Amino acid sequence: MGVFEAERDDSPMSADPVASLVEADRGSCTPEQRALFRYELARAIGAGYGRVLLLRIARPVPVRGAVRGPAVRAFLRLAVLGAWPYAVTTAIGANLTVRSHLYGALLSVVCTLMLAMAWAGWRYAERSAAPVGEMLCTSPDAEAFVSWLARTQRLAPQLACSLTGLGLGVCSAYANFSRPGGTGTSALAPYLPAAWAGFLGGGVLYWFFVLARVPLRLRRAAHLRLSWLDPAHTPGIVRLCTCYVLVSTGLGAGVVVIEAAGVAVATGRTPGLLDAFVFGFPVFAAALALYAGVQPFWTLSRIVRSYQQEAFGPLLTQVARPPHTLLLDPAMREALETYRSLRALRTLPVRTWAILQYVTGILASLIIFFLQGILK
Incomplete structure (x- = not known):
């Protein structure tokens, strides 16, 4: 008998190792409990269509007529919602310079991108409820996670962030118009693009921070249900990683457009307040891109690594100096190969x-932005 051979067990369960794994997995959580929690999580996410401010903004304004295809209609709807302040400003014939027109056009692109990310991201979250629910259903903190998700959808914090962004947008527009060489307008219409971009941007920032906290909440949850043989490819982990790939892509594009808008506004005669905003906001956007685009991957990696250490820990022997005969045993070599594969x-x-x-890429774009500002 080999050193690592277990005593013979003629029970039906031990005759089929795969059946033993399936039975152990079923024992951790009944199918009814899993289905109920998946339903609760999906319901909490689905409620966001009526509670999330950005989704309520992006949902109306139907586009009908000769336009065919739901994707094209959705794109046109979001483009209209993103660009209407700049279109109104241009239609009334506001006295804007070429730089101001470029700035307004870039803000419209940013608004359209933000609304598209909000809608597409929530749709993806809704489709991800089942695999993430499977991962959380055995945790005693599962209900706390759903309650936290419901609390994040309250109107008060969303509106506070959006109004703060609106105020910052109006202040930046005022600093731009009142600087030497600016248009110096006293009309309200030219402030619309910056105010609308700030309002939407405040809401987007709120949800970026909420989304970045999801892996942190999962790491605090006990007894997550991961795939034993390959926890990194647990369906819930894969869905979350794909979600953060989309978030990172959108954030990276947003950082580039924001830096382009900053270059369009920046001149050699900008006042100190406008300089602080023009150079400070892209830095904040880059820091947010790193926090919401990199931190989730690092946290999910720590979740998987902790699970691996807990699941594969029993394979580690506590013997500091194993006997020579043990090292020569074929079962020992097989155990070492198995452990290397798992590690x-x-x-x-x-x-x-x-x-x-x-x-x-984020850091390089930030360096190029500063060099362009310094060389002006």
């Missing part, structure tokens, strides 16, 4: 080089 498992379904490339 070689990845902690994320996303390549590390892709995350590093994203960080490098």
